[in-house]
Amino acid sequence: MRNILAIIVIAFSFLAVNSQQIEFVEYDLDNGLHVILHQDNTAPVITTAVSYHVGSKDEEEGRTGFAHFFEHLLFEGTKNIEAGQWFKIVEANGGSNNAYTSDDQTYYYEVFPSNKLELSLWMESERMLHPIIRQDNRITLQEGVVKEEKNFRLRNAPYGALLYAVRSNLYRKHPYGRLTIGLDKDLEAANIEDFKKFNQLYHKPNNATLVVAGDIDVIEAKMLIKKYFNDIPSSELIKKQFPKEDPITETIEATWYDPNIQVPALLIGYITPKMTTRESRVLNLLSTYLSDGKSSVLYKKMIDEKKMALGVQTINLAQEDHGTYLMLAVPLGNFTLDDLLCEIDEEISKVQKDLISDRDYKKLQNILESQFVSRNASIEGIANSLSDYHTFYGDTNLVNTEIEIYQSVTKEEIREVARKYLMPNQRVIVDYLPGDENNKTIIE
Known part of the structure; x- marks a missing residue:
């Protein structure tokens, strides 16, 4: 009897998992931006997310830490959003936001009440089209923030360097052996043209995926996405070739x-x-x-x-x-x-x-x-x-x-x-x- 019940439970579990189909619509804008829409009207909440297909592995030797640095810098204001206002705008409209950088991507997202869909799309289009990248106190400030984060998470945190301790020895050629957060000396040596070049290459629509999920109307979302993103120019992406890692044959x-x-x-x-x-x-x-x-x-x-x-x-x-x-x-x-x-x-x-x-x-x-x-x-x-x-x-x-x-x-x-x-x-x-x-x- 127990075996029969176990089989029934497993069968229903399989059916439950496979019945929870996530419906979505996806398409490309003319500038190469890939858009994915998921409509779920069960709660009046939306998530708007943009993933840029660039991480620490894509950085040039001697210019490490750029992907993570931009994760911070691109919250520092745009042509139409004053410095220090990004988080205030989000909070004032009942939202929250965050971002992260990995070896392979940089990911930004906002969570808003669903009646703030247009605001969320406008803000992400501003980040993509009108970032402020100039040699002023914003860059100096964010360099300091990155150093403090490195101290907090790596230098001063118990067991903070576990992953780096392994990967710096495991990967002798591939950039996965680097610190995702980069080297202090590389950020200090970078100039404004280095930052502009990196942004122009990677933070563009043809290197990005936009996802809007939650309490949306797909037709309305498409119209707003076209309004705010369709005219953003694309870039000439560089197809990067990474060094092949030799297999380890001795411990x-x-x-x-x-x-x-x-x-x-x-x-x-x-x-x-x-x-x-x-x-x-x-x-x-x-x-x-x-x-x-x-x-x-x-x-x-x-x-x-x-x-x-x-x-x-x-x-x-x-x-x-x-x-x-x-x-x-x-x-x-x-x-x-x-x-x-x-x-x-x-x-x-x-x-x-x-x-x-x-x-x-x-x-x-x-x-x-x-x-x-x-x-x-x-x-x-x-x-x-x-x-x-x-x-x-x-x-x-x-x-x-x-x-x-x-x-x-x-x-x-x-x-x-x-x-x-x-x-x-x-x-x-x-x-x-x-x-x-x-x-x-x-x-x-």
Whole structure:
């Protein structure tokens, strides 16, 4: 009877996930701007988002940090929005906004009451068409803001440099080995023409995706988008060629000293396939199996049973050019980093030799479906998903169909991918150790 009920529950779960189709309309303006509209009139709220397909990997050597710098600068006012007024306008109209920069994109979004649709579109068109880029106190101010952010998030934050400690050793040619926030000296050396050139190349409609989601009328939204965006000139995009990263054939060992910590950490990194591949999705499932939640393999073994770790986590950081498979563990008591490494290696070896159990496989599918639904549970989440699927995959409808790819992954594929990409000779191991003012790894 229990087996029958379990089958029914799984069947209804599958139907529920697949019935939540996200409807959308997409098209291009004459200037190359890709537009995606999603109408959901259940609440009087809209999200307007613009993704520029430029991140830290696209920056020139010696001019790092530009993508992140512009994330800040483009809130500093435009031809028709005075300096310091952007956030005040948003708040005065009942809205909120934010932005982020990654290695692969810069993403801006506003959340407004739905009767402020035109305002949100006008503001984003101003950001694209009329940014103020001149050598005045705005640029100096934002350079200072970026430095403070670096101090807060990296230099002075406990374990703040974990990702950089791995990737700076893992990627010896590709710009994924850089700091996303860039080097201080590069921003200091840049002149106004450098900033204008970067903006002219990348913050243009033919390098952008505009998403409007929520309580909209599609016909009205199209009219307003044409009004505010259609006449913005496009740019001549440069097709960038990134250096090919040589495969790692022998373990790379490194040490990083962080004066902000008292307990060391073990970091392990592997180069894995880019985000659009099936193998990348299999690696996502593998990381869920190993460390997602208290019932995961590594959590149960290293935290619950052996009480040898304060925390353990694995994640496949899927990106446009490569993926980075990361493992992190923090020891408890007298256990060493080598002890943690042995336990992790033992579990990886098991996955490489044997198929995971039917029970664990079903649990993986349930977790996956829950994550898929959660990501698209809000209008903001849907807008972000629609944007990412177009920008990085060239297939916006993956917002509805990607789960089918995950559901088709077999236990055999999980084993084969672990064998192919997680071998000991293919990795970087970083001992992330407590330091002090006289013994610390410098972040420029």
